[in-house]
Amino acid sequence: MATSQPNASLSRRAGRATARAWRWLLFRNKQFTERLIAAGAPAGLAKGVSACVLLLVVGVLLYAAFWFAAAVLILALGFGFAANAADALEEEDEPPQWRNGLLGFGLYDKDGVRIDPYDPNELE
Structure with a gap:
């Protein structure tokens, strides 16, 4: 049919x-x-x-x-x-922020990567 x-x-x-x-x-x-x-x-x-x-x-x-x-x-x-x-x-990028992170206090981007120069062996 x-x-x-x-x-x-x-x-x-x-x-x-x-x-x-x-x-x-x-x-x-x-x-x-x-x-x-x-x-x-x-x-x-x-x-x-x-x-x-x-x-x-x-x-x-x-x-x-x-x-x-x-x-x-x-x-x-x-x-x-x-x-x-x-x-x-x-998609505006978030500006880097000063905060405490995995590598101590510093300037971190939105992904949590520290972007300021630092020396881990430096004692303050």
Whole structure:
């Protein structure tokens, strides 16, 4: 028993739309070839011109798709860098503090590492 799926997915709808556009383009290509032949052009020349026009249209579409994808990629990278910079601004480093630590009283950073110069053998 086959189940029906009332709502087609976005990829399925996009595929169907692409197939309709391709069939429309092929139909118009056939019409163009037939009109050239009806106008008195040789059949071989008409098919050659038609194929060149079809390749030109597909090339222009691929060119536009490439630049669209490049723009989307650049925008995504820009948003990624902006988000990273915003996170870096939020993380403010804690200034070093004078306190008692594992190595005695001194200047310690936020990780508990003593950063001031000291000599453990020095007696005060």
